[in-house]
Amino acid sequence: MKILFVVNPASGNTSNNKAVLRVHEMAVQKGFDFKFLYTRGRNDDEAIRHQISEYKPDRVIAGGGDGTVQLVARNLIRTETLMGILPLGSANGLATALGFPQNPVRAVDAVIEATHFIRIDLLKFNGQHLCIHLGDIGVNALMVKKYDAENRKGMIGYAKHLLSSIKESPLRSYTIKTPEGTYEKEGYMLAFANAHKYGTGVHISEGEVWDGKFEICNVPRIALDEVIKAGLTIVNVFIDKNMFSDVITCTSAEISISGEMDFQIDGEYMGAVDSLKVEIIPAAVKLLIP
Numbered sequence: 198m199k200i201l202f203v204v205n206p207a208s209g210n211t212s213n214n215k216a217v218l219r220v221h222e223m224a225v226q227k228g229f230d231f232k233f234l235y236t237r238g239r240n241d242d243e244a245i246r247h248q249i250s251e252y253k254p255d256r257v258i259a260g261g262g263d264g265t266v267q268l269v270a271r272n273l274i275r276t277e278t279l280m281g282i283l284p285l286g287s288a289n290g291l292a293t294a295l296g297f298p299q300n301p302v303r304a305v306d307a308v309i310e311a312t313h314f315i316r317i318d319l320l321k322f323n324g325q326h327l328c329i330h331l332g333d334i335g336v337n338a339l340m341v342k343k344y345d346a347e348n349r350k351g352m353i354g355y356a357k358h359l360l361s362s363i364k365e366s367p368l369r370s371y372t373i374k375t376p377e378g379t380y381e382k383e384g385y386m387l388a389f390a391n392a393h394k395y396g397t398g399v400h401i402s403e404g405e406v407w408d409g410k411f412e413i414c415n416v417p418r419i420a421l422d423e424v425i426k427a428g429l430t431i432v433n434v435f436i437d438k439n440m441f442s443d444v445i446t447c448t449s450a451e452i453s454i455s456g457e458m459d460f461q462i463d464g465e466y467m468g469a470v471d472s473l474k475v476e477i478i479p480a481a482v483k484l485l486i487p
């Protein structure tokens with residue numbers, strides 16, 4: 198067996214040394230061949246495609262956060278090569294939603310020993326941007342923008358920007374056209390979910406990453422006052438169970454918005470938009486399940 202590890206040296210808060218060391222130990226124990234490809238933040242697609250065609254790995258493991266998982270996934274669409282995830286990022290949205298081990302050593306063992314896979318769906322925005330886990334417009338995307346600008350890692354960074362993002366996000370109205378019907382909505386945020394929860398653990402829908410559908414979750418109100426009254430920390434604002442209760446399940450959608458809203462995919466800020474097209478790419482990639 199040949200395994201290509203695509204590792205993002207810049208992801209997460211801690212060094213990836215433990216995971217890298219464990220790969221070497223496991224290779225000796227199990228007798229497989231492996232290569233590391235470290236991402237550089239530019240021309241990574243070309244480097245991965247080159248390794249896939251030259252090295253011909255049986256599995257390609259994404260070592261990093263959702264951005265790295267997305268990078269690997271988009272280069273494996275509709276191929277038979279198995280993809281795995283080593284959650285080495287700061288939030289690891291998809292790996293967390295799927296319940297993968299977070300401890301680096303256990304995660305290495307799990308992804309090497311895994312024999313089962315599922316064919317996961319991907320989302321595509323505006324016909325070009327892929328998404329493995331979640332995209333959204335509004336409050337959360339503004340938070341991602343602020344967080345990116347500050348170049349800090351970890352949950353404290355998110356929490357710090359949550360309050361100001363909520364205050365600065367206007368109420369917007371949307372027209373959402375899907376093959377099943379047209380909906381008029383109002384809210385502070387729309388999430389487009391391939392999986393059923395955020396990396397922070399916040400549950401947003403009953404959808405699954407392999408069901409050929411995605412969920413559009415409207416946030417019509419944010420109960421900031423109630424959270425503060427209950428003496429909870431600011432991060433808990435997203436724990437409000439009713440927050441994501443306005444859900445549409447579909448396979449494609451066109452959204453027009455009453456004004457511009459910040460937009461993010463898998464934790465990467467994408468700019469501001471006043472319309473969006475979203476579609477599902479069903480059974481796009483074969484993902485190893487520990």
Ligand SMILES: Nc1ncnc2c1ncn2[C@@H]1O[C@H](COP(=O)(O)OP(=O)(O)OP(=O)(O)O)[C@@H](O)[C@H]1O
Pocket residue numbers: 205206207208209210236237238239261262263264265266285286287288289290463464465
């Ligand atoms: N060598 C590198 N140096 C700096 N940035 C890099 C490098 N390699 C990749 N990147 C950038 O890292 C980002 C993806 O990070 P990734 O999502 O894997 O980790 P993270 O942000 O720590 O995790 P999470 O998404 O879980 O919060 C992309 O913007 C990519 O361009």
